[in-house]
Amino acid sequence: MDAGIQQLTDEVQREHELIRRMQDQLHRVVIGQKQMIDRLLMGLLCNGHILLEGVPGLAKTLTVSALAQTINTGFQRIQFTPDLLPADLIGTMIYQQKTGDFVVKKGPIFSNVILADEINRAPAKVQSALLEAMQERQISIGEETFKLEEPFIVLATQNPIEQEGTYPLPEAQVDRFMFKVLVTYPSVEEERTILDRFFEIQETHLEPQCEPADIFRARKLVRSIYIEDKVKDYIVRLVNATRQPKGAGADAVENLIDFGASPRASIYLMLASKAHAFLRGRAYVTPDDVKSIGPDVLRHRVILSYEAEAEEMTPDMVVRKIFDQVETP
Numbered sequence: 001m002d003a004g005i006q007q008l009t010d011e012v013q014r015e016h017e018l019i020r021r022m023q024d025q026l027h028r029v030v031i032g033q034k035q036m037i038d039r040l041l042m043g044l045l046c047n048g049h050i051l052l053e054g055v056p057g058l059a060k061t062l063t064v065s066a067l068a069q070t071i072n073t074g075f076q077r078i079q080f081t082p083d084l085l086p087a088d089l090i091g092t093m094i095y096q097q098k099t100g101d102f103v104v105k106k107g108p109i110f111s112n113v114i115l116a117d118e119i120n121r122a123p124a125k126v127q128s129a130l131l132e133a134m135q136e137r138q139i140s141i142g143e144e145t146f147k148l149e150e151p152f153i154v155l156a157t158q159n160p161i162e163q164e165g166t167y168p169l170p171e172a173q174v175d176r177f178m179f180k181v182l183v184t185y186p187s188v189e190e191e192r193t194i195l196d197r198f199f200e201i202q203e204t205h206l207e208p209q210c211e212p213a214d215i216f217r218a219r220k221l222v223r224s225i226y227i228e229d230k231v232k233d234y235i236v237r238l239v240n241a242t243r244q245p246k247g248a249g250a251d252a253v254e255n256l257i258d259f260g261a262s263p264r265a266s267i268y269l270m271l272a273s274k275a276h277a278f279l280r281g282r283a284y285v286t287p288d289d290v291k292s293i294g295p296d297v298l299r300h301r302v303i304l305s306y307e308a309e310a311e312e313m314t315p316d317m318v319v320r321k322i323f324d325q326v327e328t329p
Contacts, residue, residue, distance in 0.1 A: 005226055008283035012225070015218050016281050019045075021209045022070045029066050029201050030059050032190035039181045039296060040067050040155065042275040044215060045222045048178025048268060049134050049154040051119070051169075051300065058183045060157045064115045071215065072208035073151065074111035080122040082167075086129040090139045104141050109133050112149060112212070116156035120169055127173055130154070134176045151215050171303070178268045180300035182316075218278075225274035227285040230329040232270065234287055238294065239266045241322045242302050250325040256308040256318050261301035269297045287328050295319050 019041060026037050036052065040063065043050040052060045061077075068075035078089065091107035108114075109130070116130065133139055137148045156177070158169075174180070186194065194201075241250040242260030273289040299315045308318060 005283055008224060008226065009281075011221055012278055012283045013281050015221050016278070018210055018214055018218060019279060022067075025070045025206050025209055026063065026066050029204050029206065030063050031194045031197065031201075032186040033059055033063060033183065036060070036063055036181055036183050037067075038279060039179050040064070041279065042272055042293070043155070043178055044071075044151070044153060045218055045275045045278065046178060046268075046271040047151070047153070047219060048271070049176060050156070051174070051177040051180045052155065052157045052183055053160050053180060054157075054183030056159060058185065060183055061115065061117055064113075064155045064157070066206055067155075068113040068115070069206040070209045071113065071151075072211050073113065074149075075113045075115070076108040076111040077115040077117060078108050079117050080119050080126070082121055082123060084122050084126050086125050089126055090129050090133070091141050093142045102142070104144060104146075106139075106141075106146070109139060110146070110148065112151050112153070114152070114154045116154055118159060119156040120158040120167055123167055124170070127167070127169060131170075131173045131176065134173070151212055174300050175262060175264060177300065178272065179296040181296055182299075222271075222274050222278050225277050225283055225285060227270065227274065228329075231273070231285050231287060231290065234326070234329050235266055235269050235273070235290060237326050238290070238322060239263075239269065239298075241326050242298065242319075245322070250322045252321050252325055253318050256305055256311075256313060256321075257302055258305045259303040261298055265297060265301050269294060272297055291323055291328075294323060298322075 022041065023037060030037065040050060044067075052064075054060055065075070065077065087107065089107050090109050091105050093102040094105045095102055119127070119130075122130075133148060134154050137152055139146050139148065239261050241253070242257055242265075245251060245254045245257065269290065272293040273285045276289040276293045277283070277285050295316055298319045302315045302318055304313065304315060304318060
């Protein structure tokens with residue numbers, strides 16, 4: 001086993017150079033926001049979609065656009081608005097007068113990296129169309145179904161403070177996002193650096209650092225990252241604590257959760273922990289990997305009770321209580 005882990009570690013460190021180049025390129029135009037950049041790269045490595053939530057002006061759109069530039073593949077930015085129609089997203093059938101036939105005109109969703117900007121401004125029908133693309137990785141137009149080309153990843157943004165003209169995302173769609181990342185303000189030092197480098201950043205052009213084949217190879221390696229049975233058990237106990245807190249040893253949240261996380265959360269938490277280890281050049285998962293990435297995987301999958309809301313608790317607070325109470329291996 002030790003020899004196998006050492007060989008895997010050597011492979012991880014070789015492939016890690018690809019991630020380091022992408023990180024270096026992103027930090028040329030994005031000051032700070034290391035956690036957001038790491039989560040975007042993890043989503044890419046795990047083939048998982050990501051929801052970025054933060055107030056305007058925190059470089060969410062800039063970071064996603066910069067990430068797309070570092071990959072030699074397709075990119076589409078879709079601005080979600082209340083008047084957006086499903087056909088504006090997926091495409092429609094166009095009548096050709098000369099032939100008398102209907103032909104398919106594909107929409108912007110037929111790309112690789114999709115930036116769904118202000119996703120919560122779109123009405124339910126548009127969100128439903130996006131849901132099929134995210135989960136099934138296919139699009140239905142008329143009677144035809146089209147497979148989406150890999151890699152395909154949806155990176156969505158939403159504004160948490162403006163409610164007028166917004167439509168809350170359905171729980172089924174929110175659950176399709178691997179991560180919900182809360183984007184915070186930069187530090188004073190980072191904001192000062194933004195002022196110093198503002199004009200330089202505007203003129204910076206990023207070069208592609210990898211091809212889709214490189215991403216597929218890295219994904220295969222991430223899946224091979226070693227994870228012990230006791231760490232898998234730890235993941236299952238954490239997720240089960242969102243459903244049956246008392247039985248999982250998380251008595252403090254027993255009356256704070258109405259609905260817990262699904263088995264999809266366990267799968268994503270395991271994959272994300274492997275990607276977290278990969279980004280740190282390791283070929284094995286530790287409980288600290290699970291703790292580091294856990295809140296981003298669980299916060300949008302926990303529906304709080306009225307009692308929790310009355311106490312002005314947030315999903316993050318409840319998830320943190322779970323991590324504090326469930327025994328670490």
